[in-house]
Amino acid sequence: MASRAIVPSQQPGGEGKLKNMQPEGRNRRVLQDIGNLVAKRAVEGKPHHAKALAKAQAAAVNNEKPIKEAVDAVAGKGRAATKVVVPKKIVLKKKPIPEEVIVISSDEEDEGKSAGGRKAREGSSRKHGKTFTSTLTARSKAACGLTNKPKKPIENIDATDVDNELAVVEYLDDMYNFYKHTECASVVHDYMVNQPDINAKMRGILVDWLIEVHRKFELMPETLYLTINIVDRFLCVKAVSRRELQLVGISSMLIASKYEEIWAPEVNDFVCISDNAYVKEQILVTEKAILEKLGWLLTVPTPYVFLVRYIKASIPSDQEMENTVFFLAELGTMHYRTIISHCPSMIAASAVYAARCTLDKTPFWTETLEHHTGYSEDQLKDCAELLVSLHSAAAESKLKAVYRKFSCSDRGTVALLTPAKSLSSKSLNSFST
Template structure:
């Protein structure tokens, strides 16, 4: 082999190498071609497309068409016309058949089957439930509504009312009875209305009175003093502009001097440990009334009317925690206003009470409504007979409450 043979082989294998003037070989800087979308398939056999690396031109396209047609006429077989595929379908190869679409039913897991059989064996049937409405949807952009924390807040309220619930204290009060307490609460409701105070102040005042009477024996002559001092504390806690001590002295017909009111105020705070952030029925009424859809002012006034009737009576506030009293008032109000159904899944979800748990307390509230115009304690009746409160006290009471039973009451 001569010395030129390797050079010829290199030139044969690599055509990008050229010889410079000094007899040395150097490589050209040539970039590899890439597919830029101008490659056209050529048909060698029917159904077997290949690609060529020749740019597509008009003459080349004409040549491809002339060469491919005779080959196709020789090899193509007559086939039944196939429907045109939809856009996005993958084209089938000639030897493939059109796939048959099979409707496959979702298979149930073994756990689902066993659970269904267990419920059937125990007599548990799945019944359709009303959807729980999102009552906070309209307040999602209201920062004061605290939508992100409202559920946790009310869980804490329910826990707090259970831990700090009132006990029957009337037997430990030798100089007081339930009737005296009812007279005091009726008077406080009237004072609250004349001062045009916030609803929170009234409910906190009654809560302070009951908690103080449960830990301290009070003589009969100081019972009204306890009520005035409790209202002063509640107004300082809830109101922006609370009434002054002189206003309370005047409205109590100068029964107690200023120093005695301030001394009682200090004594109450000391015995209660300055603990004033408590879940009164008011906080539950606001939430439960909102869950009573459709929510309107008539429903709201009726709920508060029935609740305040219950607050006057000692037996009601002792036997029912604040959340249950509020839920019973909502249930009785819906029966009075003939809302159907009387108790919904939304109310059940937000209150945590079933309908049968509230019926006894609701019956008592309806009884108070029925005789509100005839009783001697008329502060609540005068308050809600006013057109500003919708005159809900004049509505006929729900005498058919016992007949109002939902389908889910057996739960």
């Protein structure tokens, strides 16, 4: 049973009300809106007008004629034209999804800039592929070795020592940050200008002799590096005569032995090793004078402190690698210009870098080494070239303690290795030995 349509009676100003009702009709389906409006008007008007109007609308729809012309044709036949408000058909268009534009080469970036920075139009069906220019550019970079290769991750060099309480893994990073921060306070400056009776060559002779004594007593390597550090720091603050230079050396080794060794040599052992050039009392007095001048400061970062850590970071590392690093480092400590020009951590890192170049371990410098040392390969080039030059001249040098020490089989005869060819040799004529 069809429900009766309730149509408001037409009153003055009713036309305006119908216009105001247009938005409701826009929410309905088009054909039903037209049928509803016609049915409502048919109830109000005469029956024959309603039938004619319905036939005209059906014919207009079938012939795809405008509805407005059909309504006007029917309305013209009647006595009073009834205005019919026909809502416009609203077609909702789906908004096209913008395609993502991927820029592959710099050519497309240049085109975007020349076009005034305009964005790619939505709905573009352009197919993005590698351009001929980008392909040539990529091949050129690959040929020149400029291709961006993924960096290797930094290796955890302390992973095997996590369960070792003596390794204090949780404190290592803080300890070495502290060493790097405080090493500047113990760096040796050029003190020979304040030494009227000695020179750099005499200092080299003393260090060469101390290396022989250190080897004779079979002391720890820490003792040797601390001995040389004490000698240099004392000579920075006190002028010493040529006769007392050897006395300063054996007194410094006595102090370092007491600090580092479990069983330190006795004073009489140093008297004997110096061929009775000094008596026991002289050594003890000099020992006291050195400690007073240095303010009893013996806990200082020497090159050995950094060598142990940097050798561990040089992966893979073996006994030959370790011996080569210590060989180059001891050559550096004998050379006066190396000591006053570079800090201990720089000498240690350069020794590792030069050793890797000597043994042809590629890559010569890794991300792990750069992370733990804080130095890039370019920063180490000068010091490493100097160490390689000292290696080249070691066999011909008059000071052969280091060369003989590392020419033995127990040190892997690393002194006999061919110096690194990848590092350019530097002449030693400009340096004083």
